[in-house]
Amino acid sequence: MTVANSAQMEGFLYDRVSRHVMGLVESGTLKPGDRAPSLRQLSQQLKVSITTVKQAYVALEDQGVLSVRPQSGFYVNNRVEQAPQVQLRSTTSFKPRKVRFGELFEEIFQIANDPNIVPLGAAVPSVDLMPVKGLIRATNRAASRLAESVLDYCFPPGNAELRRQIARQYLQLGMSVSPDDVIVTSGATEALHLCLQAVTRRGDIIAVESPTYFSVLRLIERMGLLAVEIDTDPETGMRLDALENVLETMDVKAILSVPNFNNPTGALMPEENKRRMAELIAEHNIPLIEDDVYGELYFDEQRPPVIKKFDTNGLVLTCSSFSKTLAPGYRIGWVLAGRYRDEVLEWKQATTSAVASLTQQAVSDYLRSGEYERHLVRMRKAFREQVEKMRFTVAHHFPEGTRMTNPRGGFVLWVEMPRGVDCLDVFNRALEAGISITPGIIFSATRRYRNFIRISCGHSWSAEIEQAVKKLGEIVAA
Amino acid sequence: MTVANSAQMEGFLYDRVSRHVMGLVESGTLKPGDRAPSLRQLSQQLKVSITTVKQAYVALEDQGVLSVRPQSGFYVNNRVEQAPQVQLRSTTSFKPRKVRFGELFEEIFQIANDPNIVPLGAAVPSVDLMPVKGLIRATNRAASRLAESVLDYCFPPGNAELRRQIARQYLQLGMSVSPDDVIVTSGATEALHLCLQAVTRRGDIIAVESPTYFSVLRLIERMGLLAVEIDTDPETGMRLDALENVLETMDVKAILSVPNFNNPTGALMPEENKRRMAELIAEHNIPLIEDDVYGELYFDEQRPPVIKKFDTNGLVLTCSSFSKTLAPGYRIGWVLAGRYRDEVLEWKQATTSAVASLTQQAVSDYLRSGEYERHLVRMRKAFREQVEKMRFTVAHHFPEGTRMTNPRGGFVLWVEMPRGVDCLDVFNRALEAGISITPGIIFSATRRYRNFIRISCGHSWSAEIEQAVKKLGEIVAA
Numbered sequence: 001m002t003v004a005n006s007a008q009m010e011g012f013l014y015d016r017v018s019r020h021v022m023g024l025v026e027s028g029t030l031k032p033g034d035r036a037p038s039l040r041q042l043s044q045q046l047k048v049s050i051t052t053v054k055q056a057y058v059a060l061e062d063q064g065v066l067s068v069r070p071q072s073g074f075y076v077n078n079r080v081e082q083a084p085q086v087q088l089r090s091t092t093s094f095k096p097r098k099v100r101f102g103e104l105f106e107e108i109f110q111i112a113n114d115p116n117i118v119p120l121g122a123a124v125p126s127v128d129l130m131p132v133k134g135l136i137r138a139t140n141r142a143a144s145r146l147a148e149s150v151l152d153y154c155f156p157p158g159n160a161e162l163r164r165q166i167a168r169q170y171l172q173l174g175m176s177v178s179p180d181d182v183i184v185t186s187g188a189t190e191a192l193h194l195c196l197q198a199v200t201r202r203g204d205i206i207a208v209e210s211p212t213y214f215s216v217l218r219l220i221e222r223m224g225l226l227a228v229e230i231d232t233d234p235e236t237g238m239r240l241d242a243l244e245n246v247l248e249t250m251d252v253k254a255i256l257s258v259p260n261f262n263n264p265t266g267a268l269m270p271e272e273n274k275r276r277m278a279e280l281i282a283e284h285n286i287p288l289i290e291d292d293v294y295g296e297l298y299f300d301e302q303r304p305p306v307i308k309k310f311d312t313n314g315l316v317l318t319c320s321s322f323s324k325t326l327a328p329g330y331r332i333g334w335v336l337a338g339r340y341r342d343e344v345l346e347w348k349q350a351t352t353s354a355v356a357s358l359t360q361q362a363v364s365d366y367l368r369s370g371e372y373e374r375h376l377v378r379m380r381k382a383f384r385e386q387v388e389k390m391r392f393t394v395a396h397h398f399p400e401g402t403r404m405t406n407p408r409g410g411f412v413l414w415v416e417m418p419r420g421v422d423c424l425d426v427f428n429r430a431l432e433a434g435i436s437i438t439p440g441i442i443f444s445a446t447r448r449y450r451n452f453i454r455i456s457c458g459h460s461w462s463a464e465i466e467q468a469v470k471k472l473g474e475i476v477a478a
Numbered sequence: 479m480t481v482a483n484s485a486q487m488e489g490f491l492y493d494r495v496s497r498h499v500m501g502l503v504e505s506g507t508l509k510p511g512d513r514a515p516s517l518r519q520l521s522q523q524l525k526v527s528i529t530t531v532k533q534a535y536v537a538l539e540d541q542g543v544l545s546v547r548p549q550s551g552f553y554v555n556n557r558v559e560q561a562p563q564v565q566l567r568s569t570t571s572f573k574p575r576k577v578r579f580g581e582l583f584e585e586i587f588q589i590a591n592d593p594n595i596v597p598l599g600a601a602v603p604s605v606d607l608m609p610v611k612g613l614i615r616a617t618n619r620a621a622s623r624l625a626e627s628v629l630d631y632c633f634p635p636g637n638a639e640l641r642r643q644i645a646r647q648y649l650q651l652g653m654s655v656s657p658d659d660v661i662v663t664s665g666a667t668e669a670l671h672l673c674l675q676a677v678t679r680r681g682d683i684i685a686v687e688s689p690t691y692f693s694v695l696r697l698i699e700r701m702g703l704l705a706v707e708i709d710t711d712p713e714t715g716m717r718l719d720a721l722e723n724v725l726e727t728m729d730v731k732a733i734l735s736v737p738n739f740n741n742p743t744g745a746l747m748p749e750e751n752k753r754r755m756a757e758l759i760a761e762h763n764i765p766l767i768e769d770d771v772y773g774e775l776y777f778d779e780q781r782p783p784v785i786k787k788f789d790t791n792g793l794v795l796t797c798s799s800f801s802k803t804l805a806p807g808y809r810i811g812w813v814l815a816g817r818y819r820d821e822v823l824e825w826k827q828a829t830t831s832a833v834a835s836l837t838q839q840a841v842s843d844y845l846r847s848g849e850y851e852r853h854l855v856r857m858r859k860a861f862r863e864q865v866e867k868m869r870f871t872v873a874h875h876f877p878e879g880t881r882m883t884n885p886r887g888g889f890v891l892w893v894e895m896p897r898g899v900d901c902l903d904v905f906n907r908a909l910e911a912g913i914s915i916t917p918g919i920i921f922s923a924t925r926r927y928r929n930f931i932r933i934s935c936g937h938s939w940s941a942e943i944e945q946a947v948k949k950l951g952e953i954v955a956a
Contacts, residue, residue: 133625136625143614153602350697351697356664357808
């Protein structure tokens with residue numbers, strides 16, 4: 001069983017310092033221009049090392065709260081004027097934060113593959129919901145029938161028949177997508193990376209939802225980009241008034257959004273907002289990277305449209321994959337990159353070249369068999385039921401003051417615990433009890449969502465999961 | 479049949495301008511400080527558009543040959559002092575060059591998959607040399623036996639048994655590699671990209687061989703890095719005296735080298751040079767990215783060592799793959815990243831996450847079967863014979879003044895044609911005749927090697943190939 005390691009402990013202490021100083025600033029005890037407490041003073045007061053205080057101060061400097069003056073110490077800044085409910089934070093360059101995020105990430109991914117941990121952490125759908133037999137049959141057939149060609153390269157943009165099948169999927173949305181528009185990638189993760197490479201440069205500002213999927217934040221951090229976190233409604237997604245405000249006041253180079261069943265909130269952006277978003281980016285001539293990996297997993301009657309449907313300027317780059325619906329391990333994603341198609345293709349060729357020929361062929365054959373649509377119907381029903389059961393069980397076992405989302409698709413639940421409950425504490429104590437969840441703070445570069453956790457409902461409901469949620473409730477209440 | 483497109487034509491004209499101006503500079507007709515001919519003047523003289531002259535001038539500015547003075551025109555620079563046989567050139571930011579390279583690359587890769595073209599271009603081994611049956615058998619077995627786990631993610635660093643098998647391969651070199659040292663990647667291309675991401679930043683200078691594999695140059699260009707091209711001996715590889723000189727005079731952030739059967743020269747760096755290289759990078763504390771994809775394809779008695787064998791400081795990042803020896807389409811590569819292991823792993827997680835589980839498992843099972851070593855013995859023999867036949871045939875059919883390498887491994891031949899023969903001309907005319915070769919100029923950012931071509935011997939010898947080489951000889955002689 002993993003327990004909090006020293007880096008995490010350090011993280012706790014360091015956050016205690018940040019919170020303390022932010023408290024002084026927000027209460028007005030410390031005003032703009034005031035000198036912050038000295039390192040030694042705060043070290044003694046909070047019983048943490050001087051190094052930890054130093055790290056926390058550097059982070060606050062990085063966040064624009066403090067400034068360092070040589071030979072003098074740290075001082076409180078004039079806060080930059082901000083749009084309401086929108087915060088600008090750098091996600092880059094501050095070493096301790098990066099390292100700590102990295103370790104947490106690694107732990108989360110390692111846990112995801114550990115059969116001894118109840119898997120409520122990673123947003124990975126259980127393989128028992130996948131069409132294992134049908135896909136393996138398609139795979140074996142493709143391998144035997146096309147042995148030589150599956151051993152050979154299938155250079156970008158990828159398998160022509162697969163691209164045709166992917167393009168056809170957009171017919172249900174009333175969109176006309178050409179196979180030439182489709183570039184096959186190694187999952188949606190690579191698609192997002194290629195899009196960011198194509199439309200941004202180190203130091204650029206990009207607008208993202210808050211909260212945002214932590215892997216996106218990690219990617220942004222690695223690439224040296226700055227994230228403006230746009231406040232996001234748990235029902236309707238990114239707030240367009242806030243976005244508009246930011247677009248008018250900052251030099252935003254791209255927007256990254258998950259309009260359909262956002263991770264972690266499950267928010268679904270209404271069609272009128274999608275239309276407005278398409279207008280907004282046209283007005284500002286800004287590319288929008290749209291992550292649609294959950295789009296097929298809707299609970300209501302209709303497949304929600306992608307923003308690209310309303311984009312008449314080629315400004316939307318829509319990324320998706322079969323990782324949430326068919327086979328994460330096959331690594332088949334794609335991007336419809338609009339006017340950035342050639343640029344994305346060149347990045348693809350230069351950085352990873354071909355995607356595995358065999359898994360491309362197998363997915364293509366499986367799609368052509370017509371089984372996929374039937375499988376999706378079953379899978380949507382399964383996720384809807386799992387999410388319902390999870391909501392019911394959380395409501396029953398978690399303490400008063402707990403709130404949660406009511407997603408209309410996807411398979412994650414965003415849970416707000418009573419104020420004062422620390423998600424990292426819950427994360428560690430759950431892990432000791434053999435349960436994984438995802439701590440809320442990693443869904444924002446600004447460390448908001450300290451009393452939030454994300455619970456994945458990707459696995460079939462079981463007594464074990466029910467017990468685990470009950471145990472989680474006890475941990476949160478304790 | 480593809481003929482020269484307008485972008486290529488534009489390329490020709492634009493190079494004519496560059497050559498003309500370089501000729502004036504080299505002959506001393508234009509001295510440092512002199513004003514270069516006006517755009518209009520040169521446009522009329524060389525019968526090309528003003529735009530073309532402008533593009534060529536911007537390229538020359540980018541290369542440090544000319545400077546622009548507002549409202550006045552282009553002037554000849556003082557040439558920067560250079561180590562003998564070493565040239566420093568930026569590979570970034572000049573649009574027309576990039577676009578042109580991109581189109582040529584795309585064409586080369588498209589041709590590689592065209593069954594109607596005699597494939598002497600891309601360095602892709604023929605699938606008929608691959609152990610198709612054995613690998614497909616291993617694949618079908620893995621898919622059926624491990625259906626659920628091949629559908630699921632196999633997160634970085636990758637399949638544990640595969641990493642063990644890869645680590646074991648280094649025993650033959652007397653190296654002790656741990657499975658933990660191995661990070662599985664989507665081919666060696668991704669491995670190189672991850673290493674560059676880990677050890678460089680936009681604007682950094684990296685030292686590469688000259689000539690260098692064009693995909694590496696494209697990657698460097700995309701990433702905004704600057705390449706110092708180190709002169710390279712066709713027998714012994716990168717000249718260490720030249721490298722040392724550069725390391726002492728420039729702020730080189732990394733070295734990228736293909737010491738075993740360099741592409742395109744086939745050069746094999748002698749063991750003493752490898753030891754010296756390891757010392758050099760230790761003295762300068764500079765990481766070395768070593769591309770070893772051809773290392774197993776030796777013609778003589780022994781597997782040549784990797785430079786990493788002599789590295790006691792963790793400064794060498796060794797990249798390789800099974801793409802040249804087993805199955806390009808399976809996309810299984812790896813990197814031993816030394817002290818940069820954690821950094822490379824984080825980049826891997828952030829940018830593409832997992833590699834396909836099925837192809838990892840299949841390769842792992844195939845390696846464990848013991849068939850791989852026997853396959854390699856056959857493959858080395860096949861490549862040795864194919865290279866020998868190609869050399870003989872080129873010697874017979876190409877005009878006097880042709881010179882070529884005598885590689886001791888790999889499967890490419892680097893051919894110097896008589897002075898004045900233009901590789902792009904040969905490329906286009908060969909393509910009209912249904913034959914692909916790779917033009918020499920794309921192996922250097924400075925457009926040297928205009929009278930060179932690379933010929934791949936990756937396909938089994940046939941009457942068709944023999945005829946194609948004869949035809950090539952006629953084209954070169956014409």
